[in-house]
Amino acid sequence: MLGKKKAKKKGGFIKKAVGLLGLTYAGLFCVFYFDLDGKLLYYFVEPFMKNHYDRMERRDPHSVPYGQIDNEYM
Amino acid sequence: MKKPDLKNLDIKKLARDFIHGKPHGERRLGDLYIPGTGLYKHREWRGIKDTMYYFNNIWLYNYGNIVMDLFRYSNGNPKVLLQFLKGTWRYRWMGQTYLTVLHWFDRGLEGLRGEALKGSAWHYRALVSASLSQIVGMFMRDANIGGDPALRAKTMAHDETVWGGVFYPFKDQMENIPLQMIPYFVTCHCNNHTVLNYIDSIQSLGLPGDPCPMCQAESGLYVEDDMPDFYPAYITTNEACDGSVATSIITDWLAQKPLFAMPQPMQFDDDTVLENCAKEMEGAWRFTEEKLGVEFHWDELVKNLEAQNELMRFEWEKWDVDANTPYYPINGVAQALYRIFQSQYGERWIWHHVDSKVRKIMEKCVEEKIETFPKTRHRVIAWSCAPLYYSNWCTWAYNCWGLNVVINMDSLMFDMEIRTDSYENTLMDMAKYHEMAPMRRNAVGGLHHIFMLWENMEKFNCDMVAMYDQLQCKGMQGVVGLFEDEFRARGIHAFWVPHALPDKRTVPRSEIRQIINDYMSTVMGEEPLDPSLLDFDDSDSW
Numbered sequence: 001m002l003g004k005k006k007a008k009k010k011g012g013f014i015k016k017a018v019g020l021l022g023l024t025y026a027g028l029f030c031v032f033y034f035d036l037d038g039k040l041l042y043y044f045v046e047p048f049m050k051n052h053y054d055r056m057e058r059r060d061p062h063s064v065p066y067g068q069i070d071n072e073y074m
Numbered sequence: 075m076k077k078p079d080l081k082n083l084d085i086k087k088l089a090r091d092f093i094h095g096k097p098h099g100e101r102r103l104g105d106l107y108i109p110g111t112g113l114y115k116h117r118e119w120r121g122i123k124d125t126m127y128y129f130n131n132i133w134l135y136n137y138g139n140i141v142m143d144l145f146r147y148s149n150g151n152p153k154v155l156l157q158f159l160k161g162t163w164r165y166r167w168m169g170q171t172y173l174t175v176l177h178w179f180d181r182g183l184e185g186l187r188g189e190a191l192k193g194s195a196w197h198y199r200a201l202v203s204a205s206l207s208q209i210v211g212m213f214m215r216d217a218n219i220g221g222d223p224a225l226r227a228k229t230m231a232h233d234e235t236v237w238g239g240v241f242y243p244f245k246d247q248m249e250n251i252p253l254q255m256i257p258y259f260v261t262c263h264c265n266n267h268t269v270l271n272y273i274d275s276i277q278s279l280g281l282p283g284d285p286c287p288m289c290q291a292e293s294g295l296y297v298e299d300d301m302p303d304f305y306p307a308y309i310t311t312n313e314a315c316d317g318s319v320a321t322s323i324i325t326d327w328l329a330q331k332p333l334f335a336m337p338q339p340m341q342f343d344d345d346t347v348l349e350n351c352a353k354e355m356e357g358a359w360r361f362t363e364e365k366l367g368v369e370f371h372w373d374e375l376v377k378n379l380e381a382q383n384e385l386m387r388f389e390w391e392k393w394d395v396d397a398n399t400p401y402y403p404i405n406g407v408a409q410a411l412y413r414i415f416q417s418q419y420g421e422r423w424i425w426h427h428v429d430s431k432v433r434k435i436m437e438k439c440v441e442e443k444i445e446t447f448p449k450t451r452h453r454v455i456a457w458s459c460a461p462l463y464y465s466n467w468c469t470w471a472y473n474c475w476g477l478n479v480v481i482n483m484d485s486l487m488f489d490m491e492i493r494t495d496s497y498e499n500t501l502m503d504m505a506k507y508h509e510m511a512p513m514r515r516n517a518v519g520g521l522h523h524i525f526m527l528w529e530n531m532e533k534f535n536c537d538m539v540a541m542y543d544q545l546q547c548k549g550m551q552g553v554v555g556l557f558e559d560e561f562r563a564r565g566i567h568a569f570w571v572p573h574a575l576p577d578k579r580t581v582p583r584s585e586i587r588q589i590i591n592d593y594m595s596t597v598m599g600e601e602p603l604d605p606s607l608l609d610f611d612d613s614d615s616w
Binding site: 032046058 | 111113114115116117119129133134163166169170173174176177180267271279296297298299300327328330616
């Protein structure tokens with residue numbers, strides 16, 4: 001009796017896991033087919049990152065002295 | 075949008091299209107684009123088998139393997155995730171560019187079916203993995219984001235046009251990472267928005283706009299302070315041309331690190347020049363030994379050269395199938411990018427892994443006589459250097475006009491095995507290989523090399539030439555008229571593809587398409603296979 005209950009519980013868990021995996025797979029297929037990854041990157045991620053990089057403080061190249069470090073290896 | 079006629083639906087045809095995908099002439103791939111963006115309203119339905127292959131074996135597989143590669147190339151170090159995030163936040167070329175990598179696949183693989191889809195996608199997988207090996211390598215070492223100084227101390231950086239094989243004798247003790255291959259070269263193919271920042275940066279210092287934009291962008295990385303600090307010293311070259319010398323001068327100024335200049339001769343057929351080139355290579359070895367504290371290991375050199383020779387031999391097998399049969403399963407852009415990356419970057423495990431997959435696909439095609447590009451109207455050879463922002467133009471050209479770009483100049487440049495029977499022979503062959511670098515071998519390395527087009531056209535059974543015209547390459551601009559004369563004299567159908575290498579602002583992609591459209595309709599008198607691809611707006615696409 002106890003064994004049957006356990007088996008039933010186990011079966012229910014497997015069904016749920018398979019169902020969840022199936023849903024995830026179907027969801028990913030929708031992301032793929034409707035190019036949702038591309039749309040997310042194009043309309044949201046890229047503009048956000050671009051703004052971030054545009055605002056970054058950068059070294060002024062003119063502050064770097066010109067000096068070559070020469071060696072002879074020939 | 076036209077409403078479907080529900081009363082006259084052909085259910086059988088709908089079912090057939092659902093199962094097998096629409097036949098080539100009915101696809102209307104241009105209708106899938108969202109105007110201006112290059113995004114898809116939805117990705118192409120290629121029939122059940124090929125759509126599911128794309129979803130499982132390309133889209134899911136590559137997203138998953140990108141994560142796997144991070145760990146693979148950091149030897150399982152969990153710090154790689156943090157370094158990857160820091161690098162993405164720090165560098166424009168990373169965060170704005172490479173996250174869009176799966177769209178790079180999409181653009182290159184549009185319209186492909188069956189074995190051609192599989193073979194070409196494997197090539198892209200290799201490109202992504204080899205790129206990640208460099209990205210991880212840079213970020214794990216980068217002083218700007220807290221990278222490991224011990225790893226950094228054993229790393230030699232070099233211009234992307236210095237062949238990675240130069241460092242084979244030390245591969246068991248150090249790492250070599252090209253400076254610009256990832257921050258510049260691959261970005262242009264993957265997402266060409268970012269490179270424009272670097273071109274504009276160097277011009278903001280007063281450089282005129284007409285020098286080679288490759289050299290401008292490579293220098294601009296330093297001006298923009300967007301180059302990782304992962305190396306104690308580096309090796310430069312004058313390849314492809316003197317513009318690269320200017321790149322080295324600016325790099326020298328802004329990197330402030332010891333450098334060894336290893337020039338490659340412009341006219342490389344002379345034996346005395348070869349000897350000098352060999353001496354330069356030995357100089358580079360001494361520089362590496364001194365700066366990194368490593369030793370020359372002959373066995374390591376031979377091991378890596380033999381592995382590289384194996385890649386070369388398989389490439390020859392591929393070219394044989396490509397040249398003499400309609401069963402070659404690689405499209406034009408995959409062929410070009412894979413071969414240039416592999417032969418320039420040098421020996422890595424991923425090339426062998428992918429070649430073993432491609433061998434199986436190719437052998438199946440040959441044994442079962444599978445015509446991989448069945449709508450081929452013309453076999454095209456692409457000559458000179460390609461527009462990096464539109465390297466997938468040949469995918470469009472096949473889908474729209476049946477122009478099958480079977481081979482290109484950059485694939486053919488490193489066309490040799492390297493002897494490993496003695497130090498002298500190996501050194502001379504390595505020097506020769508080093509001399510035959512991109513754009514030097516068949517472009518700015520002498521007229522008779524440029525004119526090797528004719529023999530390769532014959533070898534690969536081509537009936538048409540796509541002649542690239544890099545508008546800011548002074549060397550190749552000098553021979554435009556000579557090619558025009560030769561095309562006329564030889565009665566060869568050829569169209570020009572003007573471009574400015576990475577900079578899409580000079581010649582937009584739509585203009586390239588229009589030039590080809592005009593040639594195909596007015597000179598060749600042909601009708602497009604897919605009229606929806608004649609004119610569409612992808613002006614701001616990646």
